[in-house]
Amino acid sequence: MLGGYAGKILWVDLTERRWLVEPVTEELARAWLGGGGWAAAKVAAMVPAGADPLGPDNILGFFTGPLTGTPAPSSGRHCVAGKSPLTGIWGEASVGGHWGRSLKLAGYDALILTGQASEPVYLWINEAAVEIRPAGSLWGLDTYEIEEAVRARTHPQAQVAAIGPAGEKLSRIAGIFTDGREGRAAARCGLGAIAGAKKVKAVAVSGRKNPALFNRGELLASINTLVPALKEKTRGMSDFGTAGLVIPAEMIGDFPVRNWSLGSWEEGALKISGAALAEKYLTGRFHCWACPIGCGRKIAVTQGRYAGVRGAGPEYETLGLFGGSCLIDDLEVICLANELCNRYGQDTIEVGNLIAFSCEAFEKGIITRADTGGRELKWGDNETFLELIREMGEVRGFGAVLAQGFPGLFKRYGEAARKISMTVKGLSFPAHEPRAYNSLGLGYATANRGACHLEAMSHVFERNLSLQELGVEKPLDRFSSQGKGALVARAQDFMMVYDAAALCKFTLFGGLTPTHLARWISLATGLDCTVEELLRCGERIFNRKRLFNLECGLGRRDDTLPERILEQPRGSGGSADNLPPLEQMLEEYYAVRGWDAEGVPRAETLRRLGLAREGHRAGVDRE
């Protein structure tokens, strides 16, 4: 039996109210590893390309990795996946906290939900039982309230993954939240709406069965040689959380300003920085399982109009998209807005982009008072900003329009809306600027779930990191396009391994390398994998998701960026003049990937990766 894994995948059929266990085979572990890799293997295989994301044919999977629940640092993550209700293509989100570890300790490496319940339910999964319980009295609770309520019904230390009111009402920007008030989220791609459509309010997990490890002694020894340096190198993250990125991002020109239409916002950024957050509102830190970094911020607003806000503080993405993009420079307003989004269970990245879009659309007359319930939408209007967040979370009024996400807005308002929307494949931009890092532009255009900086993370190698095993001897020129196609492809393959191992990517800043990962996975599982095998596994995973998207009708025309990013310079600040030369980088990228000029994996590539059958099913057998 393999070490590191619990050895079982739990399938729960919500329609028939029954469950079964699939044993984990060595083939599954070796070819797909776990986490996002198993998501690629299971979701892409099970969900028909034409499936309604909110229908019973979609599945919702929760996948841990071989290092989840082990002493490996920052190994508390898991992956959630399904066909996205927001974009209609590959949907995936990675989330930290403690839920993933608890699923494994309950005896399962993964949980896959199929079908649809006839009435609201919650699941209670532990070492002794799998129960589908009525959730009528829990329906309507927010994500902070649900943890306490479910623990009272199950176990005081149960870990709870739940949807809030947004997911219940099938908001396309709803996520799945864990860790209660500490607010960890599988926020992207509208996966919370899948849970809402399946009428699953929450999944509670608890157990004490630590996975057996192939070679615990050597694994611990290897981990212990890295952790002290990892902690030291990530001190900034420990001290200021991801919020510490606000000032440098603004300075570099990486920070969104006014719906991505301006280049600088130094004064505003200083008001909402990580240092400002730490100085005024920080009450403590929190850690995901086994994480020596502890980037989580506990905050409290104790005075003034917004007194009472307490819990997880805003992350960089939220500060960027609520602060810079909507021009809200009041940190207390952002803290409240963050809490509201957490409680409703909605993605702050989508919310921020949607509100910024709305302000610009109102200015341009694309949206009028007739749409907004009589309100004027203005930049930096704190109260309207907060009211829109409430409406979106409750899916009412103009908020109900916005809760359909950008694809819904394109249908409603047409090309004029599309021109001022910063999205790729329907998913809106995280708070990172493609005009600041050329490789980021290519990464956004080619990421499988849409605009995503985490599928490649290549921009960090254009900022301050190097990694010899990826061929990056020193940080690269961010405004150069040379070699960026190859960089993005290699980085994506490595990030797929991270997601398959369900490890936090912040360990990259602590000096984690592919060699470390290969060694730890080998020592934990007994699989004896090399760096080359791991990266090929990553390449396989990336290509499998690409095949799913091709089956959903995507093609080269979708591997693009908004007109504003391709044609309008920011005009000021650290990235004033740069425009990413996408077509040039894309050509190199397709060639490196072994894809044809239309972005379709060639038959030889699919054969090499063991995906010939999947390619045939997708109808893309091409030489």
Added chain:
Amino acid sequence: MILSLRLYPPLKFDDGDEFRQVEVEPGTKADALLDRLEGEGVFRSYGRQYLLVLTADRIIRDDYPLEAGQFVKIILSPDGG
């Protein structure tokens, strides 16, 4: 030659200020400037490895030759993506 320096929170000079002008030898490179400031205790407990340096809105590396009159910005190096 004279350079203008700006530190960004949480970094500050020991008088609490964030701005300062310094005089350095012509041809001084970025790493020498940082060595000097580190020796003066400007970076608190963070040390050189935690810093990012920009001038004219460009990230500069250790071997960058500074020029008279430049405005040099020093920030805590970003972690996270």
